Amino acid sequence: GEDVEQSLFLSVREGDSSVINCTYTDSSSTYLYWYKQEPGAGLQLLTYIFSNMDMKQDQRLTVLLNKKDKHLSLRIADTQTGDSAIYFCAARFSNFNKFYFGSGTKLNVKP
Amino acid sequence: EPEVTQTPSHQVTQMGQEVILRCVPISNHLYFYWYRQILGQKVEFLVSFYNNEISEKSEIFDDQFSVERPDGSNFTLKIRSTKLEDSAMYFCASKTGDSYEQYFGPGTRLTVT
Numbered sequence: 001g002e003d004v005e006q007s008l009f010l011s012v013r014e015g016d017s018s019v020i021n022c023t024y025t026d027s028s029s030t031y032l033y034w035y036k037q038e039p040g041a042g043l044q045l046l047t048y049i050f051s052n053m054d055m056k057q058d059q060r061l062t063v064l065l066n067k068k069d070k071h072l073s074l075r076i077a078d079t080q081t082g083d084s085a086i087y088f089c090a091a092r093f094s095n096f097n098k099f100y101f102g103s104g105t106k107l108n109v110k111p
Numbered sequence: 112e113p114e115v116t117q118t119p120s121h122q123v124t125q126m127g128q129e130v131i132l133r134c135v136p137i138s139n140h141l142y143f144y145w146y147r148q149i150l151g152q153k154v155e156f157l158v159s160f161y162n163n164e165i166s167e168k169s170e171i172f173d174d175q176f177s178v179e180r181p182d183g184s185n186f187t188l189k190i191r192s193t194k195l196e197d198s199a200m201y202f203c204a205s206k207t208g209d210s211y212e213q214y215f216g217p218g219t220r221l222t223v224t
Binding site for chain 1: 115142146154159167206213214217
């Protein structure tokens with residue numbers, strides 16, 4: 001069945017790059033998303049990628065997709081303290097509209 | 112920038128009571144969703160709604176749950192007789208007809224005592 005998994009925590013120093021990883025289990029065409037959740041706030045869409053792409057870059061964010069391993073990563077360059085949040089990976093499989101979410105990775109950025 | 116809004120931000124209710132969670136999706140969006148996140152667990156899909164009817168629902172969305180779009184702007188989730196295990200953060204989301212992006216509201220934290 002469909003599933004999305006993420007590591008739970010990541011701690012980096014300000015100015016370093018952060019890499020948040022995600023794996024998914026469905027093999028059909030898929031849209032994969034990254035959402036950011038700050039304390040007390042909703043889920044903010046950061047970026048998404050279709051499963052026929054390998055990479056997508058948007059300013060400090062780079063999404064890499066390894067289709068063979070069904071592995072998705074979000075790289076944040078020059079991480080700032082304002083990037084501290086929970087980052088959710090989500091997948092939309094085939095013809096379904098619903099999203100499957102990972103557990104979220106809590107990113108802690110130390111000054 | 113338009114955004115999805117939800118009210119209330121926090122609702123406390125007693126077990127067995129009915130609750131209605133409210134959402135105002137982005138105005139030109141056509142698909143509407145409810146998700147929930149029990150503390151410490153994943154965000155889970157509950158239901159999707161399009162053209163005034165449910166298009167898909169999960170196993171969680173049993174007879175205790177219902178959704179409605181009572182007017183042109185609101186989208187509601189009703190839980191008829193709340194249980195302790197309904198305590199969670201409930202997120203509303205919406206999207207346009209031809210987009211792959213779902214936009215989420217800030218959530219309503221429901222606490223059932």
